[in-house]
Amino acid sequence: MKLELSEEQVMLQDVVGKLLAKHGTLARLSAAEPLGFDAALWDEVWELGIPLLRAPDAGEASVLHALVVAEEAGRHLASVPLIEAIVARRLLAQLAPAACPWLDAAREGQDVIALASEDLGKAPGQILASGAVAQAVLGLEGDALWVWHDLGHGDLPKIHGSIPACRLSALTVGARQRIDDPDAARLFRAALEELRLLTAAQLAAAGQQAVQDAADYAGGREAFGRKIGEFQGLSHPLANVATDLEGARLLCWRAVDAIARGDSIIDGDAGAGAMVAMAHWWAGVAARGAALVSMRVFGGYGMTTDYPAQLFFRRINGWSLVGGTPDAAMDLIAARLWRGAPADLPEAGDTGITFGWGEEGEAAAARMREFCERRHSAELAKFMRESLDGFDRELHQELAEVGLLHPDAPAEFGGPGLKASTAAAVRDVFGSYYWNLLAPSITDMIAKTVLHFGSETARQEILPDLYAGRKYCTLGYSEPSGGSDIFAARVTATRDGDDWLINGQKQFTSTAHLADYALMVTRTGPDKHRGITMFIVPLKQEGFALNEIKTIGDERTNATFYDNVRVPDAYRIGEVNGGVKVLAAALAIEQSSGDLHVMSMRNLLRGALAWARDEAEGEAPITRPEVARALADTATRLVIQDTLNRHAIWAQEVGQSRKHYGPMAKLFGSESWTSTSARLLEVAAPASLEVGLDGVAAIEFMLRRAIPSTIYAGSSEIQRSIIAEAGLGMPRSR
Ligand SMILES: Cc1cc2nc3c(=O)[nH]c(=O)nc-3n(C[C@H](O)[C@H](O)[C@H](O)COP(=O)(O)OP(=O)(O)OC[C@H]3O[C@@H](n4cnc5c(N)ncnc54)[C@H](O)[C@@H]3O)c2cc1C
Structure with missing residues (x-):
């Protein structure tokens, strides 16, 4: 994976950002109203040659370069149709020189050229995004590309959004010429796809800026004697939309990569065309939601023209809705x-990024696929789902023997020593077979904590058994008195010679009935935060007991009891009373492991699709728009979840991780898993009420399993607080 801009792309970002910031003051933006067109800025973007960025005869930068410009245009609410210009100018340069007399003069000038997304002959009422300031419009009539030029504008209706949009029928047309190039229609359609993608990137960035402005304001303004950012009623909705927008931003990048190298994650068919449509729909949804939330944070001031929040709101509406309804955008996803x-997709050029697992990751994934194919059977599949913990000691040991249980375990402790992203590539494969390896996953997280914070004795005595699949761990954080407020732990550890004695009760200790050790938060001092110490506690000894707890998700968890359970000091993880540091790192590892959500949403989609395509009772349900849209929603969120995960893994690997990356992946994954299952349960009713594991029954099953995912590993509320604080710089609200 490589998910950072090249030096050249960073320079482009810098130059364009500075120019647009100079012209992006509220005074300038307001002066450009009502059309949202700033002629002086248009001259300056031409002086820098930005519209020619992608033109084959002017360097032909990659589509990611164009995306970088689109992001800056969104962030600064550029009052010029910059992305449409980049796409149109590339198209002009691609068309055969002799294809039409108008082309020669047009290539030389800096006219605004509008692109018509619908047939020029059949849709006179269509809206052109830059029509009100355009000198020409390019569009198809059937399969022929036409230019209508020498446009007159007359009296134009005011358009919400402060964008220069108008109806095609509102223009007077001086002349019409057919563009005589056999490739013209294909090139034009590819240009429209590129415009869709760049619009999505522009929207995501505009939304992100609106959210950051609101978060900054909330960090300064006071009400009731507190900063308003301390109210979760503001910080949590901002965290939600910030997460949706990060998903939108990365989905645009993912679509770029998909165009460049072909990529798919949904049963082999979420190709690049679908990803472009997904990015376009999702960025609109996310940005419009963000604009509304942001205005609210500014209170009355958000409504006034003295603050830019309302302008973000109007421009975001304009940019996202000028291409049609969100339902139509979802229908396109479903159709693709x-x-x-x-x-017809544009050529991506040399983008320099990749979401792929790399050579090592792909090779390990191929070995895992081969293993799964060899060992998969109907009985194993049934067992993996019914047992839910999917615990099969022999199978896990077999996987460990071929280096696929913990691929990133260090060689020093008997592991293969591969990269963390390689381990993720392997998990992606067994997830696609719905092998729910819960006990090894929890064990893996705890092994990483022991590896980084454990004593040499603990590392040498414990890790080889864990990595070989001989022993397993459980997490002993939550207690009967509370799980979210983890630092309020009451289970005590008291010193006894070279050992410690553990006393008390932990709650929801999942896989404890299979485990040999628990990573445990204990109280060793009176101070809430400076009185916490972590241990890896051997469970198979006197004084330890457990009771099964059954859950609605058919998931077994446990109450665990500790009566003078002995643990050597060498199994202390971190300093005495220094548990907060260890816990923070351990929680970060736990919250970054979002592949459970990908696995589950894949399974959900698979089951729902099996039902939706079934014609046994007449027309297949997928032909109903509400069904197709619910499926499109699920598919899009699945791709975003996978993308957020990959980004978090990449950032961790290259040392660029931030504290909110894992929480964003966890929040988005668990909430999307829940909302999409709930929506599918409705559209597939009453068949979806059937209880089972496969086909339509997977919907009900997946909904029951989704709900706890919004609670365990830190509830959604806790994730939102972390995102608001670490991602948006808001004051603490817990
Ligand atoms: C199936 C399952 C498996 C689990 N497995 C494990 C495990 O293996 N190991 C383990 O240690 N724990 C495990 N848990 C426990 C889980 O981590 C806790 O349930 C969770 O942390 C919430 O704690 P609680 O249930 O005590 O709810 P509480 O902490 O009492 O919270 C109740 C509600 O209040 C909200 N809330 C709490 N504090 C705040 C705040 N500051 N701001 C806003 N809202 C807040 C919460 O989000 C929640 O909605 C598991 C839970 C489940 C359901």
């Missing part, structure tokens, strides 16, 4: 995913 609707 499940009805084979083609998409």
